[in-house]
Amino acid sequence: MIWLENIERVFKVGDERVHALRDVTLNVAAGEYLSIMGPSGSGKSTLLNILGLLDRPDRGRYHLEGRDTTRLNDRQQAEVRRHRIGFIFQFFHLVPRLTAAENVELPLILAGVNPSDRKARVAVALERLGLADRARHRPDQLSGGQRQRVAIARATIMRPALVLADEPTGNLDRASGKEVIQTIELLNAEGMTVVMVTHDPEIGRRTHRQVRMMDGRIEFDSGSDNGSDSGAAP
Amino acid sequence: MKTWDSIRFCTGSLSGYPLRTSLMLLAMAIGVAAVVMLTSLGEGARLYVTQQFSSLGSHLLIVLPGRSETVGGPPPLIGETPRDLTLEDALALQRSSAVDRIAPIMVGSAPVAHGNLTRETVVLGSTAELLPVRNLVVAQGRFLPEGDIDRAEAFCVLGHKLKAELFGNDSPLGGFVRIGQRRFRVIGVLAKKGQSLGVDISDVAIIPVASAQALFNRSSLFRILVQATGRDAIPRAKKAVLEIIRERHDGEDDVTVITQDALLSTFDRIFKALTLAVGGIAAISLAVAGILIMNVMLIAVSQRTAEIGLLKALGATGAQIERLFISEAAMLSSIGALFGLLLAMLGQVLLARLFPDFPVTVPPWATFAAVGVAIGTGLIFGVMPARRAARLDPVAALSRR
Numbered sequence: 216m217i218w219l220e221n222i223e224r225v226f227k228v229g230d231e232r233v234h235a236l237r238d239v240t241l242n243v244a245a246g247e248y249l250s251i252m253g254p255s256g257s258g259k260s261t262l263l264n265i266l267g268l269l270d271r272p273d274r275g276r277y278h279l280e281g282r283d284t285t286r287l288n289d290r291q292q293a294e295v296r297r298h299r300i301g302f303i304f305q306f307f308h309l310v311p312r313l314t315a316a317e318n319v320e321l322p323l324i325l326a327g328v329n330p331s332d333r334k335a336r337v338a339v340a341l342e343r344l345g346l347a348d349r350a351r352h353r354p355d356q357l358s359g360g361q362r363q364r365v366a367i368a369r370a371t372i373m374r375p376a377l378v379l380a381d382e383p384t385g386n387l388d389r390a391s392g393k394e395v396i397q398t399i400e401l402l403n404a405e406g407m408t409v410v411m412v413t414h415d416p417e418i419g420r421r422t423h424r425q426v427r428m429m430d431g432r433i434e435f436d437s438g439s440d441n442g443s444d445s446g447a448a449p
Numbered sequence: 450m451k452t453w454d455s456i457r458f459c460t461g462s463l464s465g466y467p468l469r470t471s472l473m474l475l476a477m478a479i480g481v482a483a484v485v486m487l488t489s490l491g492e493g494a495r496l497y498v499t500q501q502f503s504s505l506g507s508h509l510l511i512v513l514p515g516r517s518e519t520v521g522g523p524p525p526l527i528g529e530t531p532r533d534l535t536l537e538d539a540l541a542l543q544r545s546s547a548v549d550r551i552a553p554i555m556v557g558s559a560p561v562a563h564g565n566l567t568r569e570t571v572v573l574g575s576t577a578e579l580l581p582v583r584n585l586v587v588a589q590g591r592f593l594p595e596g597d598i599d600r601a602e603a604f605c606v607l608g609h610k611l612k613a614e615l616f617g618n619d620s621p622l623g624g625f626v627r628i629g630q631r632r633f634r635v636i637g638v639l640a641k642k643g644q645s646l647g648v649d650i651s652d653v654a655i656i657p658v659a660s661a662q663a664l665f666n667r668s669s670l671f672r673i674l675v676q677a678t679g680r681d682a683i684p685r686a687k688k689a690v691l692e693i694i695r696e697r698h699d700g701e702d703d704v705t706v707i708t709q710d711a712l713l714s715t716f717d718r719i720f721k722a723l724t725l726a727v728g729g730i731a732a733i734s735l736a737v738a739g740i741l742i743m744n745v746m747l748i749a750v751s752q753r754t755a756e757i758g759l760l761k762a763l764g765a766t767g768a769q770i771e772r773l774f775i776s777e778a779a780m781l782s783s784i785g786a787l788f789g790l791l792l793a794m795l796g797q798v799l800l801a802r803l804f805p806d807f808p809v810t811v812p813p814w815a816t817f818a819a820v821g822v823a824i825g826t827g828l829i830f831g832v833m834p835a836r837r838a839a840r841l842d843p844v845a846a847l848s849r850r
Contacts, residue, residue: 260848264844267762269761269762269843269844269847270844289766289767290766290767290768293761293764293765293766293767293769294764294766295764296761296762296763296764297763297764297765298764300764302762302763304847308755308758308759308762308847310756310759311465312461312462312464312465313461321760321763322763322764324450324451324454324458325450325760325763325764325765325769326450326764327450327451327454330454369763373764
């Protein structure tokens with residue numbers, strides 16, 4: 216599924232060169248439920264962005280579902296993001312002027328799906344997440360938990376193979392955070408690979424595999440041995 | 450992404466920021482309205498002058514004594530005195546096949562009296578031909594009769610204002626007026642035509658040219674109006690007139706021939722240039738509106754950074770985002786242009802109410818040009834912000850709240 220080899224990412228901050236990722240190698244099998252933890256600045260968000268094709272590594276190779284993503288051009292990368300990857304953000308990133316249903320519809324619009332198909336798929340997705348009665352509400356009329364569930368519906372409407380979550384509960388109270396985690400676990404149970412960055416050790420413990428990062432390196436990987444032989448190496 | 454979806458998405462984002470959108474629409478509308486209004490004013494002025502000239506008569510050449518042009522060379526030591534234009538000169542012009550009618554004109558000023566009432570007025574000496582040549586209309590009675598040009602008959606035709614002043618509401622036909630020391634029988638009254646190129650045709654008395662020669666005791670004509678047989682014949686007529694007069698004046702070119710068309714086309718050119726200049730000035734305001742659109746779109750891009758980042762994360766390509774922002778700019782400028790056209794139409798209705806005499810028409814090219822420039826500037830100035838949006842780094846865009 217995910218096959219990362221010797222990934223390096225360097226940022227230039229002023230005159231300084233900051234190594235966000237140093238020599239990161241990671242294999243994730245299809246259907247895994249994985250958390251990445253670590254202090255701020257340890258490179259976990261950068262890693263997630265590279266996994267999501269929002270950022271390009273300076274060195275190393277990244278194969279997603281057997282495809283060498285570093286060789287894809289921008290348009291092809293956008294296509295992979297559109298069809299194979301779903302993003303869940305800490306701050307939800309819902310478009311404020313659009314209703315819940317319209318926010319969920321966005322990926323379908325970008326993919327050029329027919330309006331009649333879109334309506335049906337959006338209705339099903341909202342129904343599944345218990346948001347059917349909230350479809351016509353705007354984000355500012357929704358609670359934090361509801362907003363994150365709308366964002367999850369949007370991330371999964373294209374049935375992606377890989378769901379990337381960046382501190383999905385970081386901005387929620389405990390109760391709604393728990394709801395959101397349960398929803399994400401449901402997606403994993405349906406077969407989606409979930410990679411989640413989190414600060415919360417309790418949530419980290421719930422995942423099947425934990426990766427701890429420090430100073431741009433993977434310091435600990437609970438599933439490194441089984442990960443390497445089930446990894447989809449090309 | 451389907452076209453219809455793009456349109457819906459753009460209208461959504463435009464109506465999402467009503468103040469920004471309405472300000473930009475206003476700027477665009479004012480720009481377009483300015484272009485259309487100013488060019489229509491220029492065009493109106495041109496039409497107005499053209500109308501004034503054509504009320505003078507058609508295919509007209511005016512022969513003036515003396516030469517007003519300097520052709521170069523040293524100034525003559527002995528002052529050149531131009532020969533007078535005479536009635537014989539006028540009659541000789543009829544030899545040319547390009548000439549349809551001629552009307553010799555003498556002008557003088559004399560007291561015109563009826564009973565106790567006396568008016569000092571302009572007295573025109575001419576022939577029956579003056580009526581068709583100058584496009585005059587007779588309201589009562591008839592115009593000067595055709596006949597021997599040398600017979601000093603005591604008939605006169607009054608302008609309608611002069612008639613009103615001398616006769617009031619009575620019919621003047623058959624009555625007598627005294628012009629200078631002579632008595633003239635009134636045979637007709639001219640219809641109200643108003644001003645025609647500064648000469649008030651309603652305040653004149655017209656008498657046969659021979660009578661005028663006798664009255665003013667002079668044989669020189671003020672000018673000769675020549676009507677060519679057609680528009681194409683005008684250059685030929687001009688050449689013929691110059692040749693005939695030169696032949697009669699011992700080989701001297703001592704007359705000036707003004708063709709009405711030359712005057713007209715000169716004014717036409719001047720006003721066209723004026724219209725273009727004014728339109729160009731207005732186009733600058735359109736460009737300013739375009740720059741405003743660029744600024745506001747740039748602000749919109751930075752306002753909507755997170756949204757752009759999100760669209761990228763959801764799989765929008767840079768090209769898709771660029772297209773979205775350009776469509777937004779295009780929609781803004783075309784809707785603005787539409788409002789501008791409405792505004793201009795409103796302005797024209799208002800202008801037509803205020804100045805009914807002034808012909809206000811929008812040349813079709815001005816409308817197309819205004820709308821074209823509006824959409825063009827919108828697109829050109831929309832490209833830069835759209836590029837910036839497309840190149841936005843999604844990681845940076847999403848990291849901000």
